[in-house]
Amino acid sequence: MRIALTDPIEPIGEAILREAGHELVPAAGFGADAMRALVADADALIVRQKLPDDIVAHGPRLLCAVRHGVGVDLIPVERCTEQGVIVANVPGANADAVAEFLVAQMLAAARHAEWMHARLLDTGWGQARQRTAAATELTGKTLGIVGMGAIGSRLAEIAGMGFRMRVLGHRRGDAPMPAPAERASLPELFAESDYVALACPLTPETKGLVGPELLARMKPGAWLLNVARGPVVQEAPLVEALRDRRIGGAALDVFWEQPLPADHPLRTLDNVLLSPHGAGITQEAATVTSRVAAEEVVRILAGQKPRNFINPDAWTTARARRAALGHEGSAA
Structure with a gap:
């Protein structure tokens, strides 16, 4: 055949x-x-x-x-x-790959790794080192995970047991929450998390799930991480929130239109980490x-x-x- x-x-x-x-x-x-x-x-x-x-x-x-x-x-x-x-x-099959990628993005956001690398090469040691004053640690922070399947469960394990983060989880139905995640409603999860990771499937219920209301609940320094599907997030309000510094930043691996258009406003922002739908590829x-x-x-x-x-x-x-x-x- x-x-x-x-x-x-x-x-x-x-x-x-x-x-x-x-x-x-x-x-x-x-x-x-x-x-x-x-x-x-x-x-x-x-x-x-x-x-x-x-x-x-x-x-x-x-x-x-x-x-x-x-x-x-x-x-x-x-x-x-x-x-x-x-x-x-x-x-x-790619749960470990995606979970590890999300951890890498959190670390990059917390320690400004890409920014320091670029400045060190461009403007020198001193200016690059100045950014260390803004660095933070993952230990003790709160991670909210939307979608507690294989990826979300593995991420919860790494973050909770490896970095001693508090982990909030949201999933459909009443299935038990995998340790060490605590069950949370979406409003609670977005309001209390320092990092929000989207690892849910794209369904009619999750399309456009993250819009102005949930974005408004996020902490001013919180980061949104999307490895699910682009349409889970409403891009226009996300761009506005990022541009106005109402949230700390976003690490996005997926987008409504792929490849990401050359003139997309996300490309103009300095508080985003963009990748080409590669989180699960190792x-x-x-x-x-x-x-x-x-x-x-x-x-x-x-x-x-x-x-x-x-x-x-x-x-x-x-x-x-x-x-x-x-x-x-x-x-x-």
């Missing part, structure tokens, strides 16, 4: 797919039209970029779309479910993610349910789609 790749994956993933007898087909470009062309004769799709909503209509043989990562907002899950295309993801995380994504594809194409089944309601329709395409095999 033919496995379409929206972007390259690690050699371990390629080897797993080839050993199972599958052919790999890389994308010829980037964007909606390239994705439509990619799936024209594909049986499976490994996803690392945004798919157009009509992707299934352009993939008559498509049996599954497996997210090379966690967030399935890149995939039109509802339409896949309607048409019997199985959607799976790889949760937790050699270790990429290896695990590629391996698990490839294993899920092999499992699905063999007629089995994926271990990380995003749209289980599609199972009956998926079996019918598979049978109509002349494939044998079903779940055990």
